[in-house]
Amino acid sequence: MSAESAETAALRARIRELMPRAKEDLTRLVAMRSVADPRQFPPEECAEAADFLVRAFTDAGLRDMRRVTTPDGTDAVVGHAPGPEGAPTVLLYCHYDVQPPLDDAAWRTPPFELTERDGRWYGRGAADCKGNIAMHLTALRALGGPGGRDFPVNLKFVAEGSEEQGTGGLEQLVPQQPELFDADALLICDTGNFALGLPTATTSLRGLTNVVVTVSTLKGEMHSGMFGGPAPDALAALVRILDSLRDDAGNTTVKGLDGEGSWDGVAYPVEQFRADVGALDGVSLLGTGSVADELWARPAVTVLGIDCPPVVGSSAAVQATVRARVSLRVPPGTDAEKARAALTDHLVSAAPWGARVEVEPESAGQPFRARTDGPAYRALGAAFRQAYGKEMVQSGQGGSIPLCNVLAARFPDAEIALIGVEEPGCLIHAPNESVDPTEIENMALAEALFLSTYATSR
Numbered sequence: 203m204s205a206e207s208a209e210t211a212a213l214r215a216r217i218r219e220l221m222p223r224a225k226e227d228l229t230r231l232v233a234m235r236s237v238a239d240p241r242q243f244p245p246e247e248c249a250e251a252a253d254f255l256v257r258a259f260t261d262a263g264l265r266d267m268r269r270v271t272t273p274d275g276t277d278a279v280v281g282h283a284p285g286p287e288g289a290p291t292v293l294l295y296c297h298y299d300v301q302p303p304l305d306d307a308a309w310r311t312p313p314f315e316l317t318e319r320d321g322r323w324y325g326r327g328a329a330d331c332k333g334n335i336a337m338h339l340t341a342l343r344a345l346g347g348p349g350g351r352d353f354p355v356n357l358k359f360v361a362e363g364s365e366e367q368g369t370g371g372l373e374q375l376v377p378q379q380p381e382l383f384d385a386d387a388l389l390i391c392d393t394g395n396f397a398l399g400l401p402t403a404t405t406s407l408r409g410l411t412n413v414v415v416t417v418s419t420l421k422g423e424m425h426s427g428m429f430g431g432p433a434p435d436a437l438a439a440l441v442r443i444l445d446s447l448r449d450d451a452g453n454t455t456v457k458g459l460d461g462e463g464s465w466d467g468v469a470y471p472v473e474q475f476r477a478d479v480g481a482l483d484g485v486s487l488l489g490t491g492s493v494a495d496e497l498w499a500r501p502a503v504t505v506l507g508i509d510c511p512p513v514v515g516s517s518a519a520v521q522a523t524v525r526a527r528v529s530l531r532v533p534p535g536t537d538a539e540k541a542r543a544a545l546t547d548h549l550v551s552a553a554p555w556g557a558r559v560e561v562e563p564e565s566a567g568q569p570f571r572a573r574t575d576g577p578a579y580r581a582l583g584a585a586f587r588q589a590y591g592k593e594m595v596q597s598g599q600g601g602s603i604p605l606c607n608v609l610a611a612r613f614p615d616a617e618i619a620l621i622g623v624e625e626p627g628c629l630i631h632a633p634n635e636s637v638d639p640t641e642i643e644n645m646a647l648a649e650a651l652f653l654s655t656y657a658t659s660r
């Protein structure tokens with residue numbers, strides 16, 4: 203047995219021994235209702251979770267663990283640990299806030315009580331992102347912790363307290379206190395494997411721009427029996443406008459945006475996607491590209507909501523003014539601000555019958571593409587290979603993580619890798635969120651191996 207394989211075997215055994223403690227950590231974390239929205243949940247729950255991280259990561263060997271208030275009023279948890287002189291620096295990121303449980307009645311287990319069922323651990327935040335906190339703790343403990351050997355690299359740790367709310371507190375903290383984030387490699391642990399047991403680095407994030415479009419045709423609603431027909435119907439005009447955003451095959455057709463991009467990473471099999479998305483029998487998927495093309499390399503428009511009379515309570519009237527909220531996801535290589543301008547121009551120009559159209563911009567976030575040709579990615583690929591016995595693949599993600607662009611702009615020479623325990627079966631953000639404990643175990647091993655070998659791979 204080679205020295206490397208002996209080290210891997212020893213780390214694997216140590217992490218397996220630590221898994222009951224990882225479950226204990228996650229049990230305590232899930233019980234903390236750390237939704238960063240004081241309108242729904244008491245802020246003391248977030249404070250309790252932050253204080254838990256301070257204690258737990260101090261115990262795992264980090265120093266100067268503390269809470270730092272960010273510009274949005276929430277607390278990040280930060281700390282560090284020095285490595286050998288001349289060693290590279292690695293930042294470990296996660297977030298401790300969670301989504302609200304949404305429909306309590308849809309949960310098969312109590313949302314804030316970690317519950318084991320069929321080999322998985324259920325609870326809000328079990329995967330996103332408290333499972334990644336348990337992963338970090340397990341990896342650090344396996345490498346030594348207090349009283350053990352020093353870590354093989356310089357470590358920095360940042361846990362965000364308002365990621366799910368999107369209020370941007372941590373992004374605003376980066377230019378204010380850049381020393382907290384400056385590192386050679388940044389492990390952003392808020393994604394996961396493309397499939398259970400398939401080691402994956404997320405290297406592409408779509409950007410986002412939202413707008414609200416208002417369509418007006420009349421001074422007020424008019425009786426449809428007396429005026430319907432020639433009277434210009436604002437709701438019908440809106441339907442025509444929204445319909446113009448996709449062609450008959452379902453391709454997004456916003457004028458001025460390239461809809462022909464292709465994805466060069468892992469493929470997403472059609473049947474797997476249909477199962478993951480819950481497509482009904484006989485309903486076609488949208489777009490003429492592959493599933494991966496449509497998800498990660500092409501713009502995608504979604505109508506998020508429409509303001510018009512509901513069916514129940516509606517009257518016989520031609521509508522005068524209606525609104526819709528439209529979301530546009532944009533792939534790397536497309537500027538989100540330019541995409542919003544193209545979407546706005548398209549919505550206005552598609553209006554039929556001279557209908558008046560106003561477009562109000564909302565949030566926007568730029569897409570992200572990681573640089574993958576450096577030593578951190580080589581070390582990460584080797585660590586995944588040893589931990590999983592499989593080659594690392596690269597996938598994209600439809601969501602946005604604005605922090606990645608902020609970090610990339612501030613630290614252009616740093617390598618950013620998005621990894622974690624959140625595979626598709628986790629149902630993050632939905633009722634019945636869960637994590638497969640084998641992913642915590644294997645990802646902790648991969649992280650420990652990466653931290654052990656990164657310095658020598660440079």
